[in-house]
Amino acid sequence: MSQPRWAVVVPVKQLAAAKSRLRGALPGVPHEELALALAADTLRAVLACPAVAEALVVTDDPRVAAAARAAGARVLPDEPRAGLNAAFRHGAAGAAAGWVAGITGDVPALRPAELAGALLAAQNGHPAARRFLPDAPGGGTVLLTAPPGVPLDPRFGVGSAVAHAASGALPLDGDWPSLRRDVDTAADLAAAARLGLGPRTAALVASAHPARAAG
Template sequence: MTQPRWAVVVPVKRLAVAKSRLRGALPGVPHEELALALAADTLRAVLACPAVAEALVVTDDARVAAAARAAGARVLPDEPDAGLNAAFRHGAAGATAGWVAGITADVPALRPAELAGALLAAQNGRQGVRRFLPDAPGEGTVLLTAGPGVPLDPRFGVGSAVAHAASGALPLDGDWPSLRRDVDTAADLTAAARLGLGPRTAALVAAGRPARAAG
């Protein structure tokens, strides 16, 4: 991969409704601050990835938009209540790079080198085929890629790994633990912390104590 050639789409919900299952994970830390930190650390790693030519944040939250612009991302307006897949499609349609990836905004331990490895694997794989990376449990999806001229055609949501496979996308195979570790629950946040969190999320974890996961 000799030059940046990827556009990466990062949809972010309004902070008031984002990451609802994570609410209360850090006692004493406002939930919106945690949701913003997850997205900011994800975006920071995306922008630091040498394969990425541009990052597009799709949101209708003013705080998210301001943080994204300050970090160097391009912001596209999200349509309220249109849903995550519509946001991914909107971002992909606005991309200027030929290769497009969609990533969830909740991978705060993400290492730029791991993202670069996954994008290189997608780029070197079978042409004309979308690729996806399941999350750590294997049921969801953290990354979806498409080459030039190939629609991203996202199927994010419950059981998205199966949905993406059924749509013709092929799974990516590689050792990228920080990329696969999305954060939906307090237990996920603890697991991400073991990998090493980005600075904003790490600061909030230091300020609060993660709630004990049930079981």
């Protein structure tokens, strides 16, 4: 069965304000470089996924916008201080008609095949329903999908898995560890590294810990 081609929305904050709990996680690495690497590796995997027709990056950071365009994504302006859910809604509204997914921009170990598997499960399991994938700890959300004609209706934030379920979205069940491993803390980054980081984040980790990388 052929899979529909998806539009995937990836919101990214201003780098100076992004991923505040990761600040200082990599000694000697500027925080903005790490935040940009997380987003760039996420986007790289999204664009490499065979199910994805287009990626829409919602941001008002010029460095993120430039990197996204260079990678082949479409960039939509983010309204300052509007928040993450507004960015997801804005991106979904700008997508072509069809299947739409929203993914957080902090899954640097993401494997394109795992994303494809989750999108296929969303298509085939309950094709008329919004679906969501909890993060590795279970309380947050890394992926939200909507079929054609159904609003994405994002509820990202603290306790978003419960919020998405309460809104009528159905959980996705599958073994997709690289997709579920978002990165908010230094411990999360270490867990993502064990799965295998994308090239940009991996290079920063290696630069901060050269002895570990050599070993």
